Amino acid sequence: MAHTFPELVIGGVLVAPFVTYLVAALAVVIVLRPLLQVAGFAKMFSHPAIAQLSLSVTILCLLMLLF
Numbered sequence: 897m898a899h900t901f902p903e904l905v906i907g908g909v910l911v912a913p914f915v916t917y918l919v920a921a922l923a924v925v926i927v928l929r930p931l932l933q934v935a936g937f938a939k940m941f942s943h944p945a946i947a948q949l950s951l952s953v954t955i956l957c958l959l960m961l962l963f
Contacts, residue, residue: 917963921956 901913928951938944 914960917956917959921952921959924955924959925952 902916903913904911904916925948929948932938932948932951937947941947
């Protein structure tokens, strides 16, 4: 049995499920960013921007796997 992906319809235009997951991951990262700054996330890595990108990709992948 094939898995059907829910498509979002905005103004009659079908939006790919990936875009929905991307927006959701962006919202999660925006909420987590101040918390990570307080926790000293940037001080733990030599390249904090790459670490944050990796965290964003991880969140995106987890959202895609779970939903």
